[in-house]
Amino acid sequence: MLQIFSDLAGWLTFDLMGLEPNTKLADAIHFFIEDTTKIFALLLLMIYGIALVRASLNVERVRDYLAGKNRFVGYFMGSGFGAVTPFCSCSSIPVFLGFTSAGIPVGITMAFLITSPLINEVAVLLLVSLLGWQFTVIYVLVGMSVGMLAGAFLDSIRAERWLQSFAAKALEKGKAQASHSNSEGMISTSLTLAERHRVAKDETLGIFGRVWKWVIIGVGLGAALHGFVPDGWIEAHLGDGQWWSVPAVVIIGIPLYSNATGVIPVMESLITYGLPVGTTLAFCMSTVAASFPEFILLKQVMQWRLLAIVFAILLISFTLIGWIFNAIGPML
Amino acid sequence: MLNIKVLGSGCAKCTKTAEIITAIANEKGICIALVKETNPEVIMDYKVMSTPAVVIDEKLVHWGSIPHRSMIESWLVG
Numbered sequence: 001m002l003q004i005f006s007d008l009a010g011w012l013t014f015d016l017m018g019l020e021p022n023t024k025l026a027d028a029i030h031f032f033i034e035d036t037t038k039i040f041a042l043l044l045l046m047i048y049g050i051a052l053v054r055a056s057l058n059v060e061r062v063r064d065y066l067a068g069k070n071r072f073v074g075y076f077m078g079s080g081f082g083a084v085t086p087f088c089s090c091s092s093i094p095v096f097l098g099f100t101s102a103g104i105p106v107g108i109t110m111a112f113l114i115t116s117p118l119i120n121e122v123a124v125l126l127l128v129s130l131l132g133w134q135f136t137v138i139y140v141l142v143g144m145s146v147g148m149l150a151g152a153f154l155d156s157i158r159a160e161r162w163l164q165s166f167a168a169k170a171l172e173k174g175k176a177q178a179s180h181s182n183s184e185g186m187i188s189t190s191l192t193l194a195e196r197h198r199v200a201k202d203e204t205l206g207i208f209g210r211v212w213k214w215v216i217i218g219v220g221l222g223a224a225l226h227g228f229v230p231d232g233w234i235e236a237h238l239g240d241g242q243w244w245s246v247p248a249v250v251i252i253g254i255p256l257y258s259n260a261t262g263v264i265p266v267m268e269s270l271i272t273y274g275l276p277v278g279t280t281l282a283f284c285m286s287t288v289a290a291s292f293p294e295f296i297l298l299k300q301v302m303q304w305r306l307l308a309i310v311f312a313i314l315l316i317s318f319t320l321i322g323w324i325f326n327a328i329g330p331m332l
Numbered sequence: 333m334l335n336i337k338v339l340g341s342g343c344a345k346c347t348k349t350a351e352i353i354t355a356i357a358n359e360k361g362i363c364i365a366l367v368k369e370t371n372p373e374v375i376m377d378y379k380v381m382s383t384p385a386v387v388i389d390e391k392l393v394h395w396g397s398i399p400h401r402s403m404i405e406s407w408l409v410g
Contacts, residue, residue, distance in 0.1 A: 058396065059381045091382050093341055093372045098381035166373050202397060297341070300372050 002038060002129070009034035024228060032223040035130075035265055039215050042125060043261075047207050050121045051200035056191050057085055059095050062112070067102040067174075071155065074108040079147035082115030083140070092294065096301050100167055103174030106160045110310065111151030117289050118143035122211065123260035130268040135277075142281065142321055150313045162306035214262030222269035235274030241329070246282050246322030250315055253286025263287050277329040282322030290314045334408065335390070336366045339375045340383035349384040349398050353408075356401065362408050 009030045013019050019026040062081045066074060092113055099109040119140055127136040160171055191199070238245050263284045270280050290311065298307055336353060340346025350368050357364045369375065369387075378385065378392050385395035388407055 063381065091341075094375050094381045094383055097372055097376040098379065101376055101379075166376075170376060 005038040028223040035219045046125050048204040051203040055196040055199040075111045075148040075151045078108040078111035079115040079144045082112040083119035101170040101174045107151035107155030111147040115147030126264040146317050162303040167301045211261040218262035218265040222265045225269040239274045241276040241326030249283035250286040250318045256287045276326045278322040278325030282318045285318045333363045337369045337387040339369045339385040346384040
């Protein structure tokens, strides 16, 4: 079925624009057209489908579900919900405070917030279509593990000591009230099909409006790699998974900010060109989850010290992931 | 006069929400006082987790998205 996008790109590149096949430029343009049209079509279809199914899942429900849960179930569910709950990064502060004031431990809240940018339906969909399901499963497992372990670690060092004072007070109050029910009757119950359609339509347009430019940038970079980086250059210089290459790409990923949608087409090109899986994963996760603008936002609820700890945890775990997957990658 | 607060951390959707409400109020000749509330502590006190949210005369009427025109009209008129 996906062949039509390749055919379309071929027709546009070779017939309409009259470019000579097998030249660098034609390759790059063909790749760009094929990938953008394919990704756009898949995105529109799948976001709508998924939104229709999960229209009634929202952060308020997740909060009510997580409140009062056992810690270990909490880390797992926090991270799992982080992966599937639709939520815009501009809401991270209200979500953080909402969870906190419901008495949910900081570690569980952070498991949710860390996993959320790493895994979402758009990322999973792109991974399956571009890199195959084995890679997708690995990516999801690793992403969830980072969220869960980071959360457990934060609770073990009693990270709540370093919240801003009003947030710390809200947490105390929330814990005291946690025995009572904390759903305020704010959440509507089941939705009719028409309501679901409206939610799904809004969400599709909303997400698409947010990610389309990232797809173009990501695929554009991938196309540039395809067409203009000499064959074998990446493989020759970074192909052995030299140990330093992993921390290096994690650092490079910090100032680069993209969401998962934009970085996945780049990953595809990097892997095709012989960059080891671990190095690629480390780069992707650092670009997506460790970004300064988002961290500065969290300053409103966390003291510098906690902020620095969270940031360090992310960088260290991405580096470890890179090393581990470079070591076991050849066996996959 | 209606006292309206738009809660949100200053993202594009929140700005848009405030603009739409102001526009519809002007169109209908309804007098409103609109404030954009960005302080996370205040947002927390309204128990809001998904922004933008709309508070009218201290009552939370909407959260999580840019409200549709029909909803805004019903708040302003009703």
